[in-house]
Amino acid sequence: MPAPVQQKAKYHEKKSCPFDREGVAYFDYKDYPTLKPFIDYFGNIRNRYYTGVCLKHQKMLKNAIERARFLGMLAYRK
Amino acid sequence: MPTLIPSSEDVRVYEFAVMVKPDLDQKAESTLLSEVEALFTEASGKLLFKDSWSKRGLAYKIGGYMEAKFIIYYFELDPSKVREIDHQLRLQKGVLRHLMVIPPKGYEAVSYEAKYEDWLKNRETIAQVRTRKREEKMQQTVVSQAKRTSKRLETKVKEEVKKPLQMHELDKQLDKLISDDDLKL
Numbered sequence: 386m387p388a389p390v391q392q393k394a395k396y397h398e399k400k401s402c403p404f405d406r407e408g409v410a411y412f413d414y415k416d417y418p419t420l421k422p423f424i425d426y427f428g429n430i431r432n433r434y435y436t437g438v439c440l441k442h443q444k445m446l447k448n449a450i451e452r453a454r455f456l457g458m459l460a461y462r463k
Numbered sequence: 464m465p466t467l468i469p470s471s472e473d474v475r476v477y478e479f480a481v482m483v484k485p486d487l488d489q490k491a492e493s494t495l496l497s498e499v500e501a502l503f504t505e506a507s508g509k510l511l512f513k514d515s516w517s518k519r520g521l522a523y524k525i526g527g528y529m530e531a532k533f534i535i536y537y538f539e540l541d542p543s544k545v546r547e548i549d550h551q552l553r554l555q556k557g558v559l560r561h562l563m564v565i566p567p568k569g570y571e572a573v574s575y576e577a578k579y580e581d582w583l584k585n586r587e588t589i590a591q592v593r594t595r596k597r598e599e600k601m602q603q604t605v606v607s608q609a610k611r612t613s614k615r616l617e618t619k620v621k622e623e624v625k626k627p628l629q630m631h632e633l634d635k636q637l638d639k640l641i642s643d644d645d646l647k648l
Contacts, residue, residue: 410567411566411567411570413573413575414562414564415480415535415575416575416578417575417579417582418578418579418582418586428522452562452564454522455560455562456480456482456533456560456562457482457521457522457523457525457531457560458519458521458522459522460522460523461522461523
């Protein structure tokens, strides 16, 4: 008996990291305009599944965002 | 804007962000800032760059204020004295919060206030973003539709070319079969 043909799941297209292209080495917590798009309406950090940021840059982003939150530049919760 | 490089191996570059109350008058503010700067000079720190921002709105209330003034200092300091300064800044009245960060190697100090204000002026409104996204989606659908129709046409043309050939061949094969003498029906 032939093996049943498995249906392939539809993989979502992997986005390339926008910071890898530019070679970003450090995120500044004072740089509001670059941090803003990675925060959703409620003030949470956007999942990298949706933004396409690589793990290395996501960790750096998280660091910068938490510093900015501490100084009141970004909201913890909206 | 200067790139921050420590002058010797004993010192490191530190970045201090100091958040000051917004409702101080000029005299009180200048004395406060001089007091803060005195903390660094006492620890034999060398000021590399100072960046003072104007009043800026906060995302949430801090110390009862929805606005604050930021001053960002870049100092060259002996690492052993940093802890004391951090402690003293916490005790300083008029300073709402402060943050100490070690910038990366070869960090270029930039005033971010101008960038922020520029962004505030030129940023897109929510409605503009919505229309832009809608237009992009429309363009994508148009492109994909055009692709699909062209593909369909191509396949149709191929099929049309194939069919008469197949019929012709079939006829030939049938003729061969029928004309075979061994065939007994």
